[in-house]
Amino acid sequence: MTSYVAGIDIGSTMTKVVILKDGLITSIIGPTGPEQRRLANKVMEEALKKASLPFSEIMYIVSTGYGRMNVPFSDRQITEITCHARGVNYLIPEARTIIDIGGQDSKGIKIDRSGKVLDFVMNDKCAAGSGRFIEVIADTLGISLKDVGELSLQSRNPAKISNICTIWAQQEVAASLAQGVKISDLLAGVHFSLAERIGRMVSRLKIEKAIVVTGGGGRNKGLLHALSEVLGERLTVPEEPLITGALGAALIAREIVEESKKNRIDLKTKERRLEEVEIL
């Protein structure tokens, strides 16, 4: 019998779904947004459509990420730290350190060859070490988020951004802009500032190679360049860095299904109903 499993990763900014069947992966990425946090079902529906599957075919669902508690149809919640470890290990078995740069926080995760978490660090309850920092600055400069990476790579003389606080850094950038500092230099400076902050945090783990970058940060070439310079190491990025958490969740779901088949125990699952989440 074919069995489908799914992982859903509700991040602060993006919601990611991965549906697994044997080795085949279907994935979908949609915004979480302030309103959509209760609409985890919408992203799930899209993923099901893409995989041409009815919801009832999914045997087991693991939710992860910041909003993992807000998924009424998930059978189990597992943190994104454990899920990224599993997902990255599946895609890049030689990975030993993961740097996940998300919308509202960033993490460093050390893993062994089997994808088990050995240690981890997270940034301090503040957006300063996260993708949000770049979002705010891009907004200040009036530049689309998807262009900031490329643009920053044109810089020959990165500006020095001394403020760590996102709001103050925003003011600093605005002031520098008024003084005529080039946008590419400002962006490069912002990326270096963020890279240094993340690098300092991750270095507490005693980094081992290979280093893999996941999350939205993995899509930003300027940030990757700065982080690689700061760490003095080569960085690897999965083809789609956003889905490793959801993939890991799906892999864990598959393992749970297989485990229950092997031991002939009933799978404890929730009633299969896709609906909006009721939150305050």
Added chain:
Amino acid sequence: MRPDEVFFKIEKQFKDYGSRARQLHKEGRKIIGYVCSFVPLEMIAASGAIPFRVRGSIQEPITLGDTLLETIVCPYYRSCFDLSIKGRYEFLSGLVIPHACDSMVRSYSVWSYSLPYSYFHFVNVPTVCEESSFEFFEEELKNFKKSLERFTGKSIQDEDLSKAIQLYNKNRDKIRALYELRKNDPPLISGTELTMALTAGSGLPIDESNEWFDQVIAAVKGRGGSPLSKGPRILIDGACIDHIELVKLVEELGGNVVADTICNGARDSFPKTEESKDPIQALSRRYLDKLNCPKTYRANKAGTFEGDIANRFGDIGTYAREFRVEGAILYVYKYCDPFGFEVPARKAYYQSIQVPMLHLEDTYSAGNLGQLRTRIQAFLEMISR
């Protein structure tokens, strides 16, 4: 009392902390507040007054307190101060503060002129632990005795002190017996229940506290079975954690809190006072040497880093073995100097005994604690069997 009645009472007494002291105050007894583990409670009890531990509240935002104390003082201690000046402990007649962390030393004067109590005393506890320190501390204890005698009008005899020492030792024996019930897998008492029971006990006069723990022990034994299902066995390492939110969160996420080093737990309750010695000498030994707090500087007698951390943190290793601990959470308040300075050394020690450790920094605010959820859950996933 039936076990379920006792468990109900544990929760009630925890929530109504101070209600018994308030009642005793109305009956004319003198209640003396204190903070920290370094105040020799035996001395207060021997004077006829009742020692009462001043607590903070993680639920209540610090407001009035911050108009008088700078935020460089740790949030736990600021909360204790905030509640005090808001009148939460209006039944106190006096307050004793020891020379423990810098926050206590530097803010003592603020406490003493902001609060309406008629008695204040600062116990000068040495920061080092050498032969000369004991000599000094014995003299300090005699000063404390005289100051209490002046306040209560009762002279404290050696017999009074010996009797108080015995009562407090009994209390520690009972708490130790309660901890023994955590050795089962899963433990027979949850960390949440134990923290609430200990807190409730610390708000009672010592003889009542002894009866209280007898009831709690009987109830736990009488319940038969654990309120928790098996999960990673966790030790909580830190200063005074007088709230249950952290322990509750760990247990909600599937961990079993089975041991601790905290001030209102093992640090305070495990070391006993020698009963055969001269009481002042015995108290000086217990409070100065046996209380293992990072505020005390202990010379590196081993000569090596490994030997030094083994000497300083050996009790953690003992508890880890005894309670079959599988992971530790080092929970440090922001701006807590004594623990903050020690984090790297403690990390190294946990590595040396091969116990995985999660370091959390917290702001002593119930609203912020949820942000630690992902870290705690990921840590439990990491160490799960």
